[in-house]
Amino acid sequence: xxxxxxxxxxxxxxxxxxxxxxxxxxxxxxxxxxxxxxxxxxxxxxxxxxxxxxxxxxxxxxxxxxxxxxxxxxxxxxxxxxxxxxxxxxxxxxxxxxxxxxxxxxxxxxxxxxxxxxxxxxxxxxxxxxxxxxxxxxxxxxxxxxxxxxxxxxxxxxxxxxxxxxxxxxxxxxxxxxxxxxxxxxxxxxxxxxxxxxxxxxxxxxxxxxxxxxxxxxxxxxxxxxxxxxxxxxxxxxxxxxxxxxxxxxxxxxxxxxxxxxxxxxxxxxxxxxxxxxxxxxxxxxxxxxxxxxxxxxxxxxxxxxxxxxxxxxxxxxxxxxxxxxxxxxxxxxxxxxxxxxxxxxxxxxxxxxxxxxxxxxxxxxxxxxxxxxx
Amino acid sequence: xxxxxxxxxxxxxxxxxxxxxxxxxxxxxxxxxxxxxxxxxxxxxxxxxxxxxxxxxxxxxxxxxxxxxxxxxxxxxxxxxxxxxxxxxxxxxxxxxxxxxxxxxxxxxxxxxxxxxxxxxxxxxxxxxxxxxxxxxxxxxxxxxxxxxxxxxxxxxxxxxxxxxxxxxxxxxxxxxxxxxxxxxxxxxxxxxxxxxxxxxxxxxxxxxxxxxxxxxxxxxxxxxxxxxxxxxxxxxxxxxxxxxxxxxxxxxxxxxxxxxxxxxxxxxxxxxxxxxxxxxxxxxxxxxxxxxxxxxxxxxxxxxxxxxxxxxxxxxxxxxxxxxxxxxxxxxxxxxxxxxxxxxxxxxxxxxxxxxxxxxxxxxxxx
Numbered sequence: 001x002x003x004x005x006x007x008x009x010x011x012x013x014x015x016x017x018x019x020x021x022x023x024x025x026x027x028x029x030x031x032x033x034x035x036x037x038x039x040x041x042x043x044x045x046x047x048x049x050x051x052x053x054x055x056x057x058x059x060x061x062x063x064x065x066x067x068x069x070x071x072x073x074x075x076x077x078x079x080x081x082x083x084x085x086x087x088x089x090x091x092x093x094x095x096x097x098x099x100x101x102x103x104x105x106x107x108x109x110x111x112x113x114x115x116x117x118x119x120x121x122x123x124x125x126x127x128x129x130x131x132x133x134x135x136x137x138x139x140x141x142x143x144x145x146x147x148x149x150x151x152x153x154x155x156x157x158x159x160x161x162x163x164x165x166x167x168x169x170x171x172x173x174x175x176x177x178x179x180x181x182x183x184x185x186x187x188x189x190x191x192x193x194x195x196x197x198x199x200x201x202x203x204x205x206x207x208x209x210x211x212x213x214x215x216x217x218x219x220x221x222x223x224x225x226x227x228x229x230x231x232x233x234x235x236x237x238x239x240x241x242x243x244x245x246x247x248x249x250x251x252x253x254x255x256x257x258x259x260x261x262x263x264x265x266x267x268x269x270x271x272x273x274x275x276x277x278x279x280x281x282x283x284x285x286x287x288x289x290x291x292x293x294x295x296x297x298x299x300x301x302x303x304x305x306x307x308x309x310x311x312x313x314x315x316x317x318x319x320x321x322x323x324x325x326x327x328x329x330x331x332x333x334x335x336x337x338x339x340x341x342x343x344x345x346x347x348x349x350x351x352x353x354x355x356x357x358x359x360x361x362x363x364x365x366x367x368x369x370x371x372x373x374x375x
Numbered sequence: 376x377x378x379x380x381x382x383x384x385x386x387x388x389x390x391x392x393x394x395x396x397x398x399x400x401x402x403x404x405x406x407x408x409x410x411x412x413x414x415x416x417x418x419x420x421x422x423x424x425x426x427x428x429x430x431x432x433x434x435x436x437x438x439x440x441x442x443x444x445x446x447x448x449x450x451x452x453x454x455x456x457x458x459x460x461x462x463x464x465x466x467x468x469x470x471x472x473x474x475x476x477x478x479x480x481x482x483x484x485x486x487x488x489x490x491x492x493x494x495x496x497x498x499x500x501x502x503x504x505x506x507x508x509x510x511x512x513x514x515x516x517x518x519x520x521x522x523x524x525x526x527x528x529x530x531x532x533x534x535x536x537x538x539x540x541x542x543x544x545x546x547x548x549x550x551x552x553x554x555x556x557x558x559x560x561x562x563x564x565x566x567x568x569x570x571x572x573x574x575x576x577x578x579x580x581x582x583x584x585x586x587x588x589x590x591x592x593x594x595x596x597x598x599x600x601x602x603x604x605x606x607x608x609x610x611x612x613x614x615x616x617x618x619x620x621x622x623x624x625x626x627x628x629x630x631x632x633x634x635x636x637x638x639x640x641x642x643x644x645x646x647x648x649x650x651x652x653x654x655x656x657x658x659x660x661x662x663x664x665x666x667x668x669x670x671x672x673x674x675x676x677x678x679x680x681x682x683x684x685x686x687x688x689x690x691x692x693x694x695x696x697x698x699x700x701x702x703x704x705x706x707x708x709x710x711x712x713x714x715x716x717x718x719x720x721x722x723x724x725x726x727x728x729x730x731x732x733x734x735x736x737x738x739x740x741x742x743x
Contacts (some may be wrong), residue, residue, distance in 0.1 A: 004665060010394040010726035047727020094737070096416075118594060118667075224725045328392050335398035340735045341422050342409065351668075359442075362728040 007223030016228045017051040022233040030056045031187060032234055033324050035177060036194035037064025037352025040339045044361035045226040056231065059324030062176045062280065065141040065192050067322060067346040067353045069169060070276040071310035075098030077138050077167055080303045081112040087130060088114045089123040090138035098343055100310035120152035120166075125157070127164035127213035136299045138167045144196040146170040146288060150268035151295045153290065153297050157280045167299040168289050171275065173197045174205055175286035179277075181213045185325050190234040192227065193219035195249045202257025206245045214243055221249040229239075268294055278346050279312065279319030286369035294328065318345035321354050328358040335359060397434050397526040399717065406430045420630030422474040439581055444642075445564060446625060447491035449557065460484060460671065461552035467741045469512065469546055473582075473601030476549055477519035479677060483628065485527050485606045490624035492563045492615070493555030493606060495527060501550040508546050524710035527606040529553070559615055565642035567622035572711040573689035574647060575682040577610060577696055578603070578704045579655040580632050581674035585663045596666065598659045605678030610701040614732035617695030620685035629733065632708075633672035635681050636719045637733045639700040644716045649709030649731070651724040672721075673734055686710060 024030065040060045043049060049058065052186060062068055072168070074097055079106070081088035095104045095116060106112040113133075117123050120137050127135035139149040145239035149166055156164045173194055180186060193206055198219040206217045216237040230248045237243060247253055268290060275287030290298040299305070312318065315333045320326040328334055328347070338344040340356055347355040405428035416423035433441065440448045447460035464480040481498065488495040500520065504513070524531055582603040589596055608628065615621060625635045632654070640647045656664075656671045664671045678701060684692045689707050696702030719731040 008725045010724065013726055044729060045723070046725040047721075047723045047729045048725070050727040105414045105416065106410075106412070109414045122593070224727075327391075329394045334396065336401060341426070360732045 004223070007221070007225045009225065012225055013051055015226055016225070016232060017359070020051070020056070020228070020232050020235060021053050023232065023239050024053050024055055025239075025335070028055065029323075030189045030235065030238070031059060032056070032190050032192055032231065033059045033061045033180070033188050034192040034220075034227070035061035035063040035173065036192075036197065036204050037067065037354075038196065039192055039194070039220065040064070040354055040357050041229060041352045042222050042224055042227060044357040046085055046151065047361075048224050048227060049362075052231065056235075058192075058231075059327070060321070060357070061191075061324060062180065062277070062322040063142065063173060064347070064350050064352040064354070065145070065171075065196070066097050066350040067318070068171060068280070069094075069097055069140060069177070069346060070278045071099045071312065072276065072308050073169055074103070075101055075308055075310060076305045077136075078102070078104065078107045078112065079139060080136055080167060080299055081107055081114050083134075083303060085133050086113065086303075087126060087133050087135045088112065088138060089117045089126060089135060091112070091118070091140065092116045093352075094140060096300060096343065097346055097349050100308070104186060109173065116266045118150050124152050124156055124161060124164055127161050128159075131163060133163060134302075135164050136167055136303075137164070140169045141199050142171055142173050142194070142263070143200040143261075144194075146269065147200060147258075147264050150264040153268045153294055154264065156297060157294065162296065165299040165302050166290060166296050168269065170269065170288040171277065172286055172288070173201075175283045176277065176280065177206075177209065179283050180323050181209065181215070183325070184321055186323060188324070189238060190216040190218070192234070193217045193245070194229050195219055195221050195226070195253060198247075198249065198253040198257070200258050200261045203245050203247050203253065203255050204257075210243045210245050217245045218241050219245070219247045219249050219253050221252065236295075267291075278307065279316075279322045281319075313344050316345040318347045318355075321347050328355040331355065384632045395410060402717070416735060419444055419734065420634055423735060424630075425733070430547070443564065444638075445491065446487040447493070447553075447555075449491055449493075456557035458488045458491040458555040458557060458699070460491070461550065461554070462487060463550040465545070465548050465741050466587065467545060468587075468590055469516065471602055472586055474604040475516055475519050476547060476676075477516035478523045478604050480549040481520050481523035481527070481529075481531075481604075482604050482606045483678060484551040485523075485529060485608060486626045486628075486678075488553050488555035489607045489611045490563075490626050491555070491557070491626065492559060492561050492624070493557045495529045495553055495555040495606075497532045498524065498529055499535075499552045499553045500531050500534045502537070503544055503548040503550075504536065504538045505544040505546050506538060506541040513547065516549075523606065527608055549738075561615060561619065561621060563621065563623055565623060565639055568639060568643040568645060568683050568711055569622070570645060570711050570713040571686045572622055572683045573686045573692070573707050574636070574649060574709040574711065575684060575689065575692055575696070575705060576627070576654065576679060576708050577607075577682065577702045578676075578679050579657045579660070580627065580679055581656060581664065581671035583677040584631070584674035585660045585671075587675075588667070589663065593644040594667070596663060600657065600659045600663070603676055603678035605701055607678065607680055607701065610696060610699040611680065613699045613702070614682060614692055614695050618684060618688045618692045620688045620690070621682055622685065623681075623683040625681045627676045627681055629675050631671070631673040631675055632679075632681060633719065633731050634668070639681075639683065640719050641717050646712040646715045646717075647709060647719045648712055649719065650721065650722045652722075653706055653708045654659055655704045655706055670733060683711065685710045693727055694697075 085261040123137040151249040218230040317331040696705035
């Protein structure tokens, strides 16, 4: 398939792998964090780690939108969905995320009208088609998906669709990265920067990471060769003693981001003073809510929202996994009490979650897989 | 690298292996139904379905024939061997490019008999109709059922009709059951599968599932894809005529090729290693799956099957399949190994390796 296959070419990957190996200093170990869950998914789906020397390890960061949703927010959304006349809509990934009282899928089985959509515009269409119902879109995601939520609110306002509202859970990547950088138990050599988020915010906002924390950043695309190239770029920076922000994903990411998308976010949303992240706790100025001008479209104002806070289950170590301190298999409940069928933590739910990706795709020691697949 | 590091890494690898071994042991346990209510995941063909079938239905009905959990039951009657199977169809929409619920209901049951090694003979058809359903549509559906039955040389010999109030069903649901006779001396089943066997798929995968997704019109995607719904008696017959060393046949319906291979790996306690570049997928299906973030390995087919064949006869089997119109793009996609038991591994087109696991649920309910 054109425009995809050229980024998955095995011969190019082998050549790149040799250059990566040549850049590694003997005896030195390298640890890079891929911030974005999309990268985690790509790494496992294509078996990318087979190309990396044993001394280079990738740890999976907090950039999986559903993984950072705290249980209380799921309960709040279900409470809205259970009110009479409400149709709750969200992305498919949200359906199985456990709250304190079960998931959307459980609430749906118990009678709530919860529907999966591929875009907030689909939710708006459902609102248009069902004028006697209240249609709520559970908005999740980083700066990547916030513009489409904002544009949908603007369109609802323009078309006068008043039975549509947004339960806004949009979060921002920079405060999360900062929280990780400030965490004392972390040893990282650099970041593979989130490509889709960067398409909106650009590369400039990451400069503090290189300047203040001395860690190189390479914004990367989502095909496996993009990620291998980014690893090569990070290793080159380290080998040459540079520490800067570089853009591997130039075909999508403009250095200064997408001003129209940023403007849409700014028009419709503003910063919350603080927001709770699953596993990371409360982070100030880390999430968005609808501005007063658009209060009519804010589900938190339109509906009675319990606003309960549910503590993460004691056994759950999602926080450590999200920060890259623990590998998924090092979590106490990984694969035993917490599985994709019965997830305790959010990292086990989304296909972009580190634990689910490892459980579904990587659940085997590399060496044994290599031996089994050798012809 | 310092010695300390070396020791750390060795320790890590051992600890990781222990964790993974424990998980594999847990996965071998009989699944339990912990849910309080049925969710759509229970019907998706993945882990939740397995739990429901093994933890609830099998508990109630267990017997040596059912316990095999094959596509059809093989029973001995009056000195002969019969295959017996049933399947229900709730697809939405009822009509889609390449077919409708009618052909699907007939072909689906025929195929379950065919992959049991049987020649299909008789079908039953049960209809659950919603008050208000169009008679013209019902006529269209029965006409395509009749045509599909004629093509396969089977007869619908018994049936039933129920009508439920408006809103209590979605137009038309069909349940078919079928009986076939085993005339060939072959024994098919997961018990026959052994390391060294070749894994063959009879044609491009994922056509049906992607067609249904697009036919629902929810995705604003247009693509020139039609369902592959077809009765497989002819192409399976061609294979069994040419090669006697066929060990297992499975049609790759709900849950797709990945689910079938996981069932095989688990039941036969073998590993299955497949090669992504060898798996036939139409470009339009590949493209739609890329857009939707779905792996074609999990997308349902309604006219494709997996054959596990003695490795020495792989080429003969592929040649026999390719000589038939329904097997033109048949290909060896992998082989059976002794290690790791119970797991399906994929060599990716990119050149890496990964596990191919059973899905927990399915983002696309009601595809058949």
